[in-house]
Amino acid sequence: MEVNSLSLFRSHWIVWKILGINPKDISWKRLYSTYKVILHLVVTVWYPVHIGICLFRNSNLTDNIRNLTIFLTCLACTTKFIIYAYNFNKIHRIEKIVQQLDSRVTGTAQRNIHNQMATQLRNIVYIFIGIYLPIGVAAELAFLFQEERALMYPAWFPFDWKKSNRNYFLSHLYQIIGISYLLLQNYVNDCFPAAVLCLMSSHIKMLYERFEQVGFDDAEDPEDQLEACITDHKRLLELFQINESLMSLPMLIQFAVSGVNLCISVAGALLFFNDPMTKAYYFLYALGIMLELFPICYYGTYIGICFGNLHYAAFRCNWITQNRSFKRNLMLFVERSLKWSAPMAGGMLRMHVDTFFSTVKLAYSMFTLLIQMRK
16 A cells, blocks of 8 residues: 555644635635635634734733733734744645655555654644633633623724623624634644654654665665665655755744743632633643643654664664765765754744753743732
């Protein structure tokens, strides 16, 4: 059966289509273009603006905290989404490279690795769905169980929503639809790069298997096998560079916002909010911040380990009995494979588990400082 890793990214393409940046297989191009323009003006642009207008202008500290956390999240989410939409052509290039790598998958061992990768990718999707669905439900429940009439998030509307039931309903409808779209944006912003890194790590493992077979099959030329493996390595490096350039700036934004939002949400739940549903929402919100950041950091670390072990796999081939040309090419490949580093966010921060824990430590430090200032 033919290997097709792209089928595992079907949910991302569906979401991109809903969000207006994937016109593929759309027959009504003009209608879709109109939908895209209206969606981005009404949600992508206006949603963070209508919340930001009320920043630090609310009547109490609790509303200011709620307003600040959601404003930072919405601003970061829309900024990352705009960056991904601007670089959407890179995703098409990623597709082509993945198809080339899939065509090289043969044998039971490589197919088993691919099957394990498929399970991991599904688990990543389930993790992100498991993050966003409870947060959305908790936000709505916190709104429904509030004692006084108020919006889901403190925000500005060009009409008086307090004195009119119709306006109040329209305001809430806009906020719940808008936050649903932003959750979809966050899903593709954070899930897709982690999924690509997971896919890359599995293809590197398959490359291990192909290197180990070089020189042992008398029916094939060892130099041709080695050249094919080196070509696979070049494709993996290109895939890594494209994915890194795609997620570099968004991940820098993610690291910056996550530390601040994690601190504010935990502080709000522990120190400022008394309502049980609001407390539950902000605890889930803090947990969601960590869970959406961890997969990229984990696979960023793992991809470095996989690339770093590639030269060991190269020397498992039958190189001893080969000619000088083969050994020279092998040594050149090994030298190239030793030059490796983890993916970088904005050229400054490694997408690494260490950076994840540093972000959590930063949030804890700010939280401790906040407690000291409060005393």
